[in-house]
Amino acid sequence: MSKKKPDRKKERMKLYKKVRNTSSWRSTVIYLLLILLFIAMMIFLSGFVVEYIFESKFKEGYKDAERTAKLYEKGQTDSSYLKVLESEDSDFFVKDDNGKIIYQKGKNTCSDEGGELEITNGKYSYCVYSDKEIDIARINKDGSFSLNPAEFVKWYTSFEDSARLPLWVSFDLDGGKKLLCKTYLSFSSLDRILVIELLAGLAIIVFVFCLLTVIKIIKSAINFRRVVRLFYSDPVTNGHNWMWYVRYGEEKLRGGRCKKYSFAVVDIVFRNYRNYCLCHSISEGEELLSSMNRLLCSEMNKKEMCAHAAMSNFALLLIYDSEEQLKQRLNGFIEKLKDIDSEHSFHIQLGVDLIPPKTDAGGRIVKRRDISIENAYNNACTASATLADSEESGLRIFDSNLLEQQKWENTVQEKQQSALDNEEFVVYYQPKYDPCTDTLKGAEALIRWESPEYGLLTPYKFIPIFEKNGFITQIDHYMISHVARAQKKWLDEGKKCVPISVNVSRVHFAEPDLAEQIRELVDKEGAPHELIEIELTESAFFDDKNAMLRTIAALKEYGFDISMDDFGSGYSSLNSLKDMPLDVLKLDAEFFRGDNAGERGRIVVSEAIKLARSLNMRTVAEGVEIKEQVEFLAQQHCDMIQGYYYAKPMPAQDFEQRIQPQQ
Ligand code: C2E
Ligand code: CA
Ligand code: CA
Numbered sequence: 001m002s003k004k005k006p007d008r009k010k011e012r013m014k015l016y017k018k019v020r021n022t023s024s025w026r027s028t029v030i031y032l033l034l035i036l037l038f039i040a041m042m043i044f045l046s047g048f049v050v051e052y053i054f055e056s057k058f059k060e061g062y063k064d065a066e067r068t069a070k071l072y073e074k075g076q077t078d079s080s081y082l083k084v085l086e087s088e089d090s091d092f093f094v095k096d097d098n099g100k101i102i103y104q105k106g107k108n109t110c111s112d113e114g115g116e117l118e119i120t121n122g123k124y125s126y127c128v129y130s131d132k133e134i135d136i137a138r139i140n141k142d143g144s145f146s147l148n149p150a151e152f153v154k155w156y157t158s159f160e161d162s163a164r165l166p167l168w169v170s171f172d173l174d175g176g177k178k179l180l181c182k183t184y185l186s187f188s189s190l191d192r193i194l195v196i197e198l199l200a201g202l203a204i205i206v207f208v209f210c211l212l213t214v215i216k217i218i219k220s221a222i223n224f225r226r227v228v229r230l231f232y233s234d235p236v237t238n239g240h241n242w243m244w245y246v247r248y249g250e251e252k253l254r255g256g257r258c259k260k261y262s263f264a265v266v267d268i269v270f271r272n273y274r275n276y277c278l279c280h281s282i283s284e285g286e287e288l289l290s291s292m293n294r295l296l297c298s299e300m301n302k303k304e305m306c307a308h309a310a311m312s313n314f315a316l317l318l319i320y321d322s323e324e325q326l327k328q329r330l331n332g333f334i335e336k337l338k339d340i341d342s343e344h345s346f347h348i349q350l351g352v353d354l355i356p357p358k359t360d361a362g363g364r365i366v367k368r369r370d371i372s373i374e375n376a377y378n379n380a381c382t383a384s385a386t387l388a389d390s391e392e393s394g395l396r397i398f399d400s401n402l403l404e405q406q407k408w409e410n411t412v413q414e415k416q417q418s419a420l421d422n423e424e425f426v427v428y429y430q431p432k433y434d435p436c437t438d439t440l441k442g443a444e445a446l447i448r449w450e451s452p453e454y455g456l457l458t459p460y461k462f463i464p465i466f467e468k469n470g471f472i473t474q475i476d477h478y479m480i481s482h483v484a485r486a487q488k489k490w491l492d493e494g495k496k497c498v499p500i501s502v503n504v505s506r507v508h509f510a511e512p513d514l515a516e517q518i519r520e521l522v523d524k525e526g527a528p529h530e531l532i533e534i535e536l537t538e539s540a541f542f543d544d545k546n547a548m549l550r551t552i553a554a555l556k557e558y559g560f561d562i563s564m565d566d567f568g569s570g571y572s573s574l575n576s577l578k579d580m581p582l583d584v585l586k587l588d589a590e591f592f593r594g595d596n597a598g599e600r601g602r603i604v605v606s607e608a609i610k611l612a613r614s615l616n617m618r619t620v621a622e623g624v625e626i627k628e629q630v631e632f633l634a635q636q637h638c639d640m641i642q643g644y645y646y647a648k649p650m651p652a653q654d655f656e657q658r659i660q661p662q663q
Helices: 006-023 022-077 081-085 149-160 189-234 242-254 273-279 281-297 323-338 373-385 398-420 462-468 472-492 514-527 536-541 545-557 572-577 599-614 627-635 654-656
Strands: 092-094 101-105 108-119 125-131 137-139 145-147 162-172 176-190 262-270 305-310 313-321 348-355 394-397 425-434 438-453 455-457 499-503 532-537 561-567 584-587 620-623 641-642
Touching: 022 081, 022 092, 022 162, 022 176, 022 189, 081 189, 092 394, 101 572, 101 584, 162 273, 176 189, 189 242, 189 627, 242 262, 242 305, 242 313, 242 373, 262 281, 262 323, 262 373, 262 536, 262 584, 273 281, 281 305, 281 323, 313 323, 323 394, 348 373, 373 394, 373 398, 398 438, 398 462, 398 472, 398 532, 398 599, 425 472, 425 654, 438 472, 472 532, 472 599, 472 654, 514 532, 545 572, 572 599, 584 599, 599 620
Parallel strands: 348 394, 438 499, 499 532, 532 561, 561 584, 584 620, 620 641
Antiparallel strands: 092 101, 092 176, 108 125, 125 162, 137 145, 162 176, 262 313, 262 348, 305 313, 425 438, 425 641, 438 455
């Protein structure tokens, strides 16, 4: 399973990049180029056809000109030939080798430009010149043929049955002389129809092709838009999805236009979504998400973004001026979302990652070229995850400590099981002394993690993480077993054992068969029950009271003592004291610190001890570090002191030294 995940992500990213890099203008350009190519081909083809027609017509015109040239040459020796020529309706002139006209008949309208025209069958090779009066067809110097289309069309459409296009053909005569003879390309109306039909046909083909191509362009543009919309739309909310958020959000964050804005990447979690779906239905849950999406979108301004990121998470990209104003706005969102359904109130939790403008060394605002919106959103999620345990709505802004904390939580979670299997968790014992006699009366078992990588870790570093991820149950079992094992060992060694208290987490206390679990663990190690005491924190007493009473009653029945830990640290639990048959009251270390150590603090401590005594409970004062406090507690008949004054928590070998051998 774990191997497949990255592949799926890769595929998703590939698809995402493909859509990201594809846009309709590319195919449009390709289509337009195709159209241009087609038109060019058509022009070339029609030019080719017209040229072909002209060339075939030349062949006819050439014969007349050739005859004129022959007659002129014969006329040099026999003037009767010249007379024949003179009587005919032909225009020609002869130039000597200096280019001077030595003979002329008719009007000389030959243009000076001309070139050698290569006739298709290769039989004819002669110079052809345009006529000055009708500048329609021209033979270029390189022999290519060009047509003045506008003039041609004008001329071509102006004649009725037939038309003649004048051109001049030159022949080389003896003695370097040159005869240029006017000849005509004769076009019948049939030719004209042929050419017109041909050109019209080509034009229609071009037009149809262009039309089809344009339709195709429009269609593909519409389809592309549809695909893109589908790709970026969220099926649950009908709004935008995560892909859209990443694609356009990152563009916005990186772009030059928004570089001066401060952005906030926000993760909004609808915490009790699962419960809502369980109580109602998935479709009702989705309808609710859809309403939330609409509400959030209506709160966005033009440059801001809102998308449905995951099951019950929304991703926002907001612009803000000041943190204060942003918090106010976000709290406004929370209020609106909480009450979106008049019959329910929801827990809405927000995590925020702030992205201020980026500046260079000179203090100038520059583009945020390397920013990753996914990382920013991850940070926002890290921030919102810190609220996950609370059943309250709220918002949390990300800072780098949070990331460190998150990383550490992940590390602990990864290593917890192997650490347990390798017995890296060790039991430290903090002795409890009678302040009147200075004798050892008990101890508290406190966990330490001897990590090969991180050294000796105190419980604050990992117990809250275990409480969060549920591993604490195994830890509590581990500690009870180890303490019971140690007690049994010390008893077997003939030592005078004292009761050792073990902390049982509030999370664990919710289990209905906890008393049985503890009994089984202790019995398995063979330790007497009265040597094991169970510590419960004060806050645990606010949970299900009846369940708590049942567990306490069962534990007491099995012979375990029970103490209330951290008394006075939180809300007053005097009521619990009245209702629960507890054996020991542990006064929280806070009573002996700072301001609390004054007169008023002493009064509270003294009254708490009296209260405990009247309820038949023993008292333990925690966190006592100085002699005066010990003396005061002794005067107040506090039963035991657990504090640095007597001893810090210590490894088993050290604690062993303090237990007396049995007398
Ligand atoms: P706690 O149960 O209130 O434990 C007492 C804490 O106060 C211990 O911290 C102890 O070292 C410290 N302490 C005792 N006397 C003094 C003193 O004179 N001065 C000062 N500054 N501190 C003193 P520790 O060992 O770091 O444990 C912290 C907390 O972690 C414990 O508070 C308890 O809530 C939790 N914990 C420790 N071990 C376990 C365990 O095995 N299971 C569970 N569920 N929680 C544990
Ligand atoms: Ca404790
Ligand atoms: Ca305590």
